[in-house]
Amino acid sequence: MLSDSEVEEVQPASERAIQHDYNEMCQTGPQESSSKMSRNGGQNYCYGKLQFVEQIMALYNQTVQAMEAMLKCLLSKNRNTTELFLLLEQVAPWMTSAQAHERARAVNTYVFLLKFAATNPMFHMSPECPRLGLLIGQLCLLLNDPETKIGQQAMEGLYFLYSLIQRQKDTEMKTDSLEVDQYEMSKRILGIYNPVRPHQNAVQIIKEFEPHLTSKQMAEILLTALDYLKEANRHMTAASHTITSVIMECYKHKLHEQVPEIVDKIYQQLGSIYQFQDRHIMLKVISHLAHTYMAEVCNALLNCPFPIDRFSAEMWYVLVKTCSDSELTVLVNILLKKVQLSPKATGDYITPLVAASAFCKLLSTPKCSDVALYIYPRLLMALLVQVHYNIRHNVIGITVSQEEYEPVSYIVMALKTLLLSVRCYYEFAVIDKEQGWELLTSCEDHHRGVGLLARTMLQSSYYFDLQRILYLLVPFLERGDEEHQITAMAFFVELLCMPEARRLPEQYSFQRLKRGLMNEIPVIRALCIKGLVTMANWPGKEVNLLLPTMTKSLSGMDGRLFVESVAEIEKILDGHEGADCICNITLSLQELFSDNRESVRASAIYLFGKMVRRAKKNNKLVIRQQILESMVPLFLHLQEENSDISKASSYQHIFLSKSKYALEESFHFLGWKPPKQIVSWKAWYEHEDILDETCRYLVGCPQVQKQQGALQRFLYQGIFYTESPLLSIKRASIMFLGFLVLHMDSTVGKEDLDLVSQTLEGLMHDPEVSVCVTAAHAQDRVFAILSKQKNGLESNNVTAASDTAAEKLMRNSRSQNAFRNSSSSLFRVISLWKSANIN
Structure with a gap:
């Protein structure tokens, strides 16, 4: 049963006003109250008000008594720590209420339950109390409450809580002395409540409770103090500061296992704390912990959510600063x-x-x-x-x-x-x-x-x-x-x-790179080649002897890696070993002429020219065959265009100069002296006379005629490049086939002509109109040769047969007007292209 003073303390303002009127009426007596009420509005109204006040007070008292009876009944059925803290947990939200009367009711309930547990001889206090630290922290913080009554009740609750812990330690304590002796002893140990300097009470309380607390319970006190910073109450802030300071300075050794939990709690609460002083208190905990548990704090910060946000960044900055x-x-x-x-x-x-x-x-x-x-x-x-x-x-x-x-x-x-x-x-x-x-x-x-x-x-x-x-x-x-x-x-x-x-030491440099040439990773092999070339000038290092191994390691490399490695090897090519390596390198470089990367194509063509220049005469036969295999591709790449218009001019100059260089070195190695105009950057579709002169030279060159099957090889190379993904190369190869067949005339076999004709027939259905038109013109030249062979008009010399019908058709085809007005296949291919686009 609450006393009158306790009831007054916990009542809200409206209830206090009613209680004041009730007390006044009781003191003045019925007659004075009647006269007074009459002057204020009538006797009936005042008696009604008095009756209403009595009902309100009765209802309030009954509610308090009913709640206490209910809590006592619940705790009596399960007299253990788990049930106690479960009940306290339901009241805990009101412990931080902004309304004083709500905090007072909550702490009064805390004290009632703790007193019942402490004075009940059958109550069982478990050795590891699950939320003991939380309870101690809540009551210690309320010592700083601006309402002195609340602070006094919080102190009383701590007395009963300490009694419970002492009873757990002293099993021989007599049950009849629990309510008086134990309470007085707790009061003597924990000290009397000092409303002027409540932080001294908190220091003493933590000191006395500390021997009975586990690491987790001590961390709960700290976390409870930090949690109260969210309330932005200066009194609570002062209490939190006191509690955290005491724990960090005196009992930090008990927090080792709880550092991750503490750091995580601080991270979660930084976003809801805006006062500088409150944030300073919280972040100071991080710096204190780091002085003793740097590894634990660092690992805990690394476990914060990623990417690092401004709150975890602030924690890192504070950590570094302190x-x-x-x-x-x-x-x-x-x-x-x-x-x-x-x-x-x-x-x-x-x-x-x-x-x-x-x-x-x-x-x-x-x-x-x-x-x-x-x-x-x-x-x-x-x-x-x-x-x-x-x-x-x-x-x-x-x-x-x-x-x-x-x-x-x-x-x-x-x-x-x-x-x-x-x-x-x-x-x-x-x-x-x-x-x-x-x-x-x-x-x-x-x-x-x-x-x-x-x-x-x-x-x-x-x-x-x-x-x-x-x-x-x-x-x-x-x-x-x-x-x-x-x-x-x-x-x-x-x-x-x-x-x-x-x-x-050699084992860490030369020998390591030498072993790396056999590594299964192509990038490692390429890097080892570069490193060995760098070591070529070191005294006592015979890097040239490793050239065959280097060349073998090029196998399986990506096009760009291959080109870069060849460029490195080229720096040390010399002697017989170098000549043998060139044969293998040039063969691999040819495969890169059709690489889909422009830089790789350009580098491969340029290095091919350099390899040919370095080739020795003792490998002349092998290199000659490789050059003949590359002759048509080199001519076709002179016609390559860059798809990027903004870079076309610079690209054209760099790429075509490399192609021209490779062709000139190839001619020099073969001992050919071709006309200067055939190695030209001019586009064949605008200057067909250059292509005509090129094919005439290839067909009539004595060195080519000595090579059995050389012209047929050129023909097949042209057919191969009609499948090129590069439009400019594709068109150039089609034009090359038409003029080459025309100049080969009777020397080209029926099977080869049929193969070329079938290839061009397929290209006349290409979705690109320029390819269709070019294929139609080339097909006309092939039909002319087929018609000539069919009619038995054969000639061994193209120049001597310049007045024949086939030569006249060729000359007419060079003129723009003839191109537009002759060739029925041209109209046919345009029709095919239009129908393909419609479909």
């Missing part, structure tokens, strides 16, 4: 180990990404400039390897605003931050200008991006840093998987030009 230099070194070493993890081995692609993002936050602070230099080589290589992991395995699985993101972008950002933090401004600018970031994030070009970074660093970086990287790479190449090895090798071969590289 760390000493030695602690900062420990922190970056922990993060570095996370970045060095192999996602393929662990299956965890997220942890290295989070660690890289954390490095972005750390290295962007001025305080970390020195520590950045300390970890620079190791972190640089770790980030480059992580870039390769992520682009090779296309890791997607985390969404930002419902949109997929590129994981590799976070690692590249960390790489950029690292370069800027160690003042590699020149390297950063060059890589940005040369599109090095795009190379690094391309699966095909990653090793090229790494090589670009290494070459740029050789030009301007601090030499001591490069030495550190070089000596780091020596053991780095001995371990790791494919991505690890490719990245390390790409950097290593660029550093071989350093004088310090010559001091490396």
